[in-house]
Amino acid sequence: MxxxxxxxxxxxxxxxxxxxxxxxxxxxxxxxxxxxxxxxxxxxxxxxxxxxxxxxxxxxxxxxxxxxxxxxxxxxxxxxxxxxxQRGRAVGELRIAGFPTAARGLFPAALAALRADHPGLRVRSQEMEPEVGAAAVVRGDLDLAVVLDWYNKPLPVPEGLAKASLLDDPADVVVPADHPLAARAEIDLEELAEDDWICWPTGAYCSDWLLYTLRAKDIEPRVCHYAEEHHTQLAFVAAGLGVCITPRLGRGSLPEGVRVLPVRQGVRRHVYAVWRADADRRPSIRAAVAALQAAGEAVA
Known part of the structure; x- marks a missing residue:
């Protein structure tokens, strides 16, 4: 056999x-x-x-x-x-992934709740970029992934996946404290056309979104520094090396020497969970989605 x-x-x-x-x-x-x-x-x-x-x-x-x-x-x-x-209980193993700020901002609370409420469920988690996570769910390497859409650039979701909304995550511009616009209550992206930018690595989903958004406003951004982690980007801003856009989910404390400016037009990400539609009846999937939604409500 x-x-x-x-x-x-x-x-x-x-x-x-x-x-x-x-x-x-x-x-x-x-x-x-x-x-x-x-x-x-x-x-x-x-x-x-x-x-x-x-x-x-x-x-x-x-x-x-x-x-x-x-x-x-x-x-x-x-x-x-x-x-x-048929058993009606969330048991066994559940493999999940989320993009870094979701892993930092949602997973600790959600996974702690799952451990407390469903002791027979073993959860394995990892960080994974949105498009990679969605593909891994389709292949069966993951049971569930937390992914995102930017407000003006949806993530292509493969067929055969179910989805559930978790939260809307606003993003702000972060500038050095001595920036000429640092005292403003809000800002338009067009006002940063001549600034140096700190951006996600080339080819990353969020990097593609930023270039797409700025170019749609006739801004060809001058990207001088690339960093995957938001905290690294913020450290560059604090050093006066440029400006960046930082979502609020998983942001944590800000370094000294920066100012956060909301964008007047509103910039946000829609965060949601995806899983295979043929696994929709699994209590572990339902329990995980509920825990993630509760964590999302607490953050929002």
Missing amino acids: LNLERLRTLDALARHGSVSKAAAGLHVTTSAVSQQMTKLEREVGQQLLAKNGRGVRLTDAGHLLAEHAGRILSQVELAQSDLEA
Whole structure:
């Protein structure tokens, strides 16, 4: 009989395309992936992997079995969901991810509430960018992801996902304390056309949004510094190196030497949870969404 965990490893290899990425998706070592595949080849009596340069590729037999593995694992997941729904209790393991400020601003309260209310539920969480998290839910690497839309740039959500709103998160401009506009009660983005900017890394969803928004206002931003963490961006602002936009969720305390200015037109992110629609009946999903919504209400 085929081993389910080995089929899961083959499925991850087929979806991710490499041993290292499959290992990361499964949260195991690359050697563990190789060992599972060796055992699976022994079980089926056929070669499933072949060398491809420095990596590997699936053989024809590997592709054939991977297709079956995907269907088998989908049925197993559906069976687990039905059993959990029939039992009516949030138990087992739940894998979730959220973008960094959601992980900082929502997860501590939500996960503490889940642990207190559902002691039979084991939650594993990690930080993950919105588009990556949504794709991981579709692949089955995650059960739930917290993602976001900017008010003027929706995140493309793959088909087959259900979603629930958590909160609307305003964002403000942050400028050095000695900036000419620092004393203002609010500001228009157009007034910062000549400023240096501190921005998220190139290619990140929030970075694309900022460039899209400023260019829509005929501003070609002069981005001088890139930093993934908001606290790092704020440290650059405090040093007088430019301005940035910082959402309020997970912001925490501000460093000395900066001023926060609301944007007159209003800049906000819509934060929501996504999960596979075929897992909608799982009590653990419902419990997690409820806990995240409660945390979102407290923050808002």
